[in-house]
Amino acid sequence: MIVENQIKDILKSRKVHLTLIDPDEQTPEGAVEIAKAAIRGGTDGIMLGGSTVDGVDVDNTAKALSENIDLPIIIFPGNTSNVSKYADAIFFMSFLNSNNPYWIIEAQALGAPQVKKSGIEAIPMGYMVISPGGTVGWIGDAKLVPRNKPKIPAAYAMAAEALGMRFFYLEAGSGAEEYVSPEMVAYSKKATDDMVIIVGGGIRDGESAYIVAKAGADIVVTGTIVEETLDVEAKINEIVSGIRKADE
Numbered sequence: 001m002i003v004e005n006q007i008k009d010i011l012k013s014r015k016v017h018l019t020l021i022d023p024d025e026q027t028p029e030g031a032v033e034i035a036k037a038a039i040r041g042g043t044d045g046i047m048l049g050g051s052t053v054d055g056v057d058v059d060n061t062a063k064a065l066s067e068n069i070d071l072p073i074i075i076f077p078g079n080t081s082n083v084s085k086y087a088d089a090i091f092f093m094s095f096l097n098s099n100n101p102y103w104i105i106e107a108q109a110l111g112a113p114q115v116k117k118s119g120i121e122a123i124p125m126g127y128m129v130i131s132p133g134g135t136v137g138w139i140g141d142a143k144l145v146p147r148n149k150p151k152i153p154a155a156y157a158m159a160a161e162a163l164g165m166r167f168f169y170l171e172a173g174s175g176a177e178e179y180v181s182p183e184m185v186a187y188s189k190k191a192t193d194d195m196v197i198i199v200g201g202g203i204r205d206g207e208s209a210y211i212v213a214k215a216g217a218d219i220v221v222t223g224t225i226v227e228e229t230l231d232v233e234a235k236i237n238e239i240v241s242g243i244r245k246a247d248e
């Protein structure tokens with residue numbers, strides 16, 4: 001089954017957790033160990049990417065993961081080089097609030113032939129970076145959305161849906177001090193009909209995962225916390241439990 005349908009199938013009964021692995025931060029073998037622990041902790045899939053990552057690292061890590069785990073591997077591209085045939089899918093994303101057309105449509109045009117050639121599934125996604133925005137806000141030349149202005153990303157979410165995008169990512173930036181506010185998540189969710197709302201950046205514990213999931217996130221992403229914790233399984237389990245609580 002294609003990854004998008006797999007995710008949407010799960011969403012019929014509960015919300016989804018994805019673990020972001022940054023190929024910059026460990027060896028492919030290390031990534032496999034983290035992914036296995038995250039799977040034991042209850043994650044539903046692995047996102048692979050970083051805002052400054054080398055394509056060779058993505059490819060090697062995707063290969064190692066594909067040989068060792070069964071869950072979907074989805075590329076979260078930092079640039080056109082981050083395409084790998086070893087992944088199952090790629091979030092084919094447009095950085096909607098970038099000031100630079102490169103991140104809105106040029107990188108996608110430059111990357112599209114490779115995606116086609118690799119045969120991996122492209123999942124159309126609008127990507128919206130909210131203050132503080134972190135490294136990705138800086139690299140992507142973002143016109144950062146103020147944290148307390150939920151109507152702005154909601155309008156972008158509506159536009160993205162009208163353009164045919166099926167996923168919409170609210171990003172506070174990897175390792176952000178503050179995650180996206182629940183009001184902002186709720187506005188974007190309510191403004192759209194069938195959009196899968198993804199929320200990430202700065203989510204570190206079960207409570208914050210619960211708050212964004214309860215507010216309307218369909219998918220909660222955590223990345224940095226995995227790099228910082230010794231017991232990945234227990235940490236992911238805590239976050240997944242928070243998400244499950246929002247399902248009740």
Ligand SMILES: CC(C)=CCC/C(C)=C/CC/C(C)=C/CC/C(C)=C/COP(=O)(O)OP(=O)(O)O
Pocket residue numbers: 020022048049050051052076077078079080091092093094095103104107108111112127134135136139140174223224
């Ligand atoms: C669809 C294709 C082929 C390319 C799209 C490329 C686009 C639009 C990228 C958006 C801008 C960008 C740099 C996104 C990076 C997203 C990402 C992988 C963030 C997570 O990165 P981390 O590695 O966790 O953060 P640090 O780099 O701060 O560690």
Ligand SMILES: O=P(O)(O)OC[C@@H](O)CO
Pocket residue numbers: 020171172173174175176199200201202203221222223224225
């Ligand atoms: O690393 P964290 O803060 O979990 O953020 C995850 C993701 O939204 C970053 O692109």
Ligand SMILES: [Mg+2]
Pocket residue numbers: 022025050051174
């Ligand atoms: Mg990182």
